[in-house]
Amino acid sequence: MAPASSTPPPDAASAVCVVSVKALCAFGAKAGDLDLRFVPAPSALEGMAGHALVQGRRGGNYQNEVSLDARHGALRVRGRADGYVPDPPRVEEIKTFRGDFDAxxxxxxxxxxxxxxVYGWMLCDQHGHAQMTVALVYLDLATGEETVLEEQHTREALREHFESLCERYSAWAQQEADHHGALDRTLSQLAFPHQSFRTGQRELAEAVYRAAAGGRCLMAQAPTGIGKTLATIFPLLKARAAGKLDKVFFLTAKTSGRPVALDALRVLGKGCAAGGAQPRVLELAAREKVCEYPDRACNGDSCPLAKGFYDRLPAARIEAAQTGWLDRQALRQVALQHTVCPYFLAQEMAHWSDVIVGDYNYYFDGSAFLFATMKDADWRVAVLVDEAHNLLERARGMYTAQLEGGALEEAHRIAPAPVRGPLARxxxxxxTVQQSQTDNYETADEIPERFVRALQAANTAMAEYFAAKPEAAQGPLQRFFFDALHFARLAEVFDDHSVFERTLGITQQDRTLAIRNLVPAPFLEGRFADAVSVTCFSGTLSPFAFYRDxxxxxxxxxxxxxxxxxxxxxxRVEVAMDVSxxxxxxxxxxxxxxGIIGAQFERMPGNYLAFFSSFDYLESARAAFSARHPGVPVWTQTRGMLEADRHGFIARFEEGGQGIGFAVLGGAFGEGIDLPGSRLVGAFVASLGLPQYNALNEITRERMQSRFGKGYEYTYLYPGLQKVVQxxxxxxxxxxxxxxxxxLDDRFAxxxxxxxLPRWWHVEVGGMGRARDALL
Incomplete structure (x- = not known):
């Protein structure tokens, strides 16, 4: 259950703060340990079906989904009771689960x-009941059996319970209302933090503001160096002050993008009036990056930061809110001071922060935390997507699932008897799926129904086993289960946006089956529609129609x-017509x-980057260059380069230095690195960047052609040239x-x-000595 949602300022006329029953209880009723031992949770659709099943079993005077409303001071609580019987008065709260009830x-x-x-009190208050039977109904989805727990309460006892929760929440809600009111006043006076806008910066800022004010999405291509990050965050803070937004999400493709956003927010924070409220800023980081005890399980029996987490959370929440600036380091400091988990404190503080900086997956992934929380809390959010040209490939990965034959074999080998049979089937x-396969790699437009049924049965068996023995939810069986769940979910929505892949591999263990997403649009459409506004910005985001589609x-x-x-x-841009x-x-x-690289270096010694289409081509070119120019320093990107080695590669580009860095186009050094001045004086691009001609890309071309009428351009040409321009x-x-x-390719002519290519480039065509039929 998610923590309470952030509360908007009270309505000026009524001074009433509205909160849901779910948010009220999540804020004030959680206690004890953080416990993430795996228990398979039903999906939303399964939960709805379970509720309908229980409600359908009840008698004629049973009322379901009863809307309720109650007041306590300036707090207005709303919700819907799952079930209500007027005489004798009884309220039911229905929960669905799988496996062992005691888990x-x-x-x-x-x-x-x-x-x-709380629902019991609201019904007493609305209908004047003197007492109420309060029931929890737990439905086991696997068996359809109900476990019913009951309590008898007087009206007075239920009122006291309700008021105690409201008192706890009201104090916090008032604090939040005061913060939001003060922040809006401060931001309404916020000026741009520099004396003037750079060229193009005001134009971008105004477009972002108009998009947020009009509830539209925006695609903005803006060159590096104008300050895109500042120009996109600033107008959204102003839009928030105008009452149009609850929160801003700044999403990045890579970890390196987060510091840039945080630096811009620091600058803007300094521009807030002295004594005025500061936006609360939160940085979200992956669990493995912030976990203090990576060798411990996430439960109170194993991790000291999970033990009593919810008992210590209120004090940590107060200090975190007062701190306001919650980057990774500051959040860790608050968390450890209160002995709570930094990762889950960050998830709690997402409800109480004004600007959240994190990775794409927090909003666009199928199980995205920020998107789900936004929907649940009904926030009005503006989303900024930094370096948005990266979202296409990242989203394809989010909606791709793969099963490995070796992982299934290992899971079957260690599985208990109740699970081993379904895994064997x-x-x-x-x-059967691969028995007629002759080529190593084949694709299909459908997933065999019998395979999907067998997968679902195996998932059910594993879910029931883990529900009964949550301590066993670790190791190869759990990893395969998670992969199988992801595969099964995508199989349910399989369509022409994806393809079913079958790879034989060298051995039986190397076999794979995959659902490969080709067009992420059907999955992302709702993410764009549900935000107030989404701005996708990048230095290379053209043609716009390609990325939009x-x-x-x-x-x-x-x-x-x-x-x-x-x-x-x-x-100076030159096309070499004597190179293919x-x-x-x-x-x-x-x-x-x-020869071209050497001649350029002799004319103007300095630091250069040379980009090639593959590591093999890179190695051959480097060897050829070093053989002809042995005195020129060179350094080379390698396969699987470690982070320290990447930093070392970039460090070679010193002010006033000389040498050639050889890199792969589209790799770690093709974007996101800043080498101004004499740290880099030139580049060579020996490729159009076109993706490989292979079976998968040809299928992608066909799908793009079918959907958008530009198969070659959307699959090969536009993605390739985007890498070149980057x-x-x-x-x-x-x-x-x-x-x-x-x-370095005649086709550039x-x-x-x-x-x-960028409009400001003046392209000169040269190298005609060996010019051939360049336009063929």
């Missing part, structure tokens, strides 16, 4: 009782292409590529930078290719 945690059951008692159905942004999405502050005199990087020509291209963007970072860019 339901005590703190969860206490929360359920709190909700039921799943293995047989898997064999593939990601599922609304048709009325506003579009903004901010003119670059840079000019053609800053960057087509696969069949790569071996023959090495001499010319090495890599080239490492050269010019400020209005003072000067540099050179060599595009084609009109349709040049039209997709």
């Amino acid at each position: 339901i945690r005590g703190n969860h059951r206490a929360l359920h009782w709190a909700q039921a008692r 799943l293995f047989r159905e898997w064999d 593939a990601l599922g942004l609304p048709p009325d999405t506003a579009l903004l292409d901010v003119a670059s502050p840079f000019h053609s005199q800053q960057l 990087t087509r696969f069949r020509d790569r071996a023959g291209s090495l001499g010319n590529v090495a 890599a080239a963007g490492r050269v010019i970072r400020t209005e003072e930078d000067r540099g050179v860019l060599h595009l 084609r009109t349709e290719i040049r039209e997709l």
Whole structure:
């Protein structure tokens, strides 16, 4: 159960704060340990079906989904009782579960009782009952059996329980109302933190504000160096002050993007009036990055930060709210001071923060925490998607699921008897799926129904086993179970946005089955629609139609292409007509590529980046270059490069330095690194960046063609050139930078290719000595 949602300021006329029964009880009734020992929770649809089943079994005078409303001071509590019988008066709170009833945690059951008692009071208050039977009805979805717990309460006892919860919440709600009121007054006076806007920065800020005010989405392409992060956060803080927003989510593709957003928020915070309220800022980080005891399980019997978590949470919550600035380090300090888990304190403080900075997956993933919490709490949220060109591939990964044959074999080997049989049947159905397969890799437009049924049966068996023995929910069996659950969920919604993959591998253990997402739009459409506004911004986000279609942004999405502050005199762009990087020509291209890089270095010694389409091509080019120019320092990106080695690679680009860094296009050094001034004076791009021609990409092309009419462009051309422009963007970072860019492939001279390059580039076509049929 999620903690209470943040409460908006009281209505000026009525001074009433509205809170749901669920939020009221979650705030004040949770106690005891944090316990994440696995218990399979029913899905929302299963829960709804379970409620309907119980309600359908009741008699004729039984009322279900009864809307209720009660007041306590300035607090107005709303909710719906699952079931109510007027005579004799009885209220039911229905919960669904699987497996062992005794596995339901005590703190969860206490929360359920709190909700039921609140509904009991609301019915007494509404109908004048002197007493009430309060019942918890637990429905086992596996068997359909009910376990009913009952309490008899007087009207007075239920009133006291209700008022005690309201008193606890009212004090906090008033504090929150005061914070929001003061923050809105402060933000209404917030000025842009610099003396003037950079070129294009005001245009971007105004577009973001208009999108939020009008409830529209925005796609904005704006060049590096204008301050996009500040220009997108500032207008949303102003929009919040105008009463249009509850929260701002700033989402990044990579961990490295979070410090940039936090730095911008620090600058804006300093601009708040002296003594004025500051926006509460929260940084969300992955559990494995913030866990203090990675070798311990998340329960009170194992982890000291889980023991008594909910007993200590109120004090930690108060201090965290007073602290206000909750980046990873500050949140950890508060959490450890109160002996609570930093990760789950962060999830609690998401309800009470004004700006939240985190990864894409917190909003766009199928089980995204921020999206689910936003929906549950009915927040009005504006979302900023940083470097949004990355969202396409990230979203494809979120909605892809894979099962490994070796993982199933291991799970079957260690499984207990009740689970081993269903896993064996799943293995047989898997064999049936692949028995006629001849090629190593094949795809299909449908998933065999018998395999899906066997998978669901195996999932049910594993869920019931883990429900009965939660302490066993670890190791290979649990890992396979989670993979199987993800696969089964995607199988339920399988359509032409995805493909069913079958890979044989070298051995039986290498076999895989996968649901591979190709077009994430159907999954993301609701994420864009449910926010007040989503702004997707990047230095490379064109053509707009490609990203809008593939990601599922609304048709009325506003579009903004901010003119670059840079000019053609800053960057000399040359196309080498005597180089072809087509696969069949790569071996023959090495001499010319090495010659062009060497000649440029001799003309203007300095630091350069050279990008290639693959590690194999990179190694061949580096060897050819070093053989011809042994005196020029070189450093090379390698496969599986560790983080420390990546930092070392970038550190080689010193001010005034000289040498060539060889890297893979689209890799770690193709974007997100900042090398201004003489740290980088030029780049070479020996590739159009086109994805490999293979079976999967050809299927993607067909699907894109069917959906959008531009299969080749959406699959190969646009994604490829996006990588080229991103890599080239490492050269010019400020209005003072000067540099050179060599595009090492004759196809860059084609009109349709040049039209997709940045407008401020002046492209010169050269290297005609070995020019061939470049336009073929």
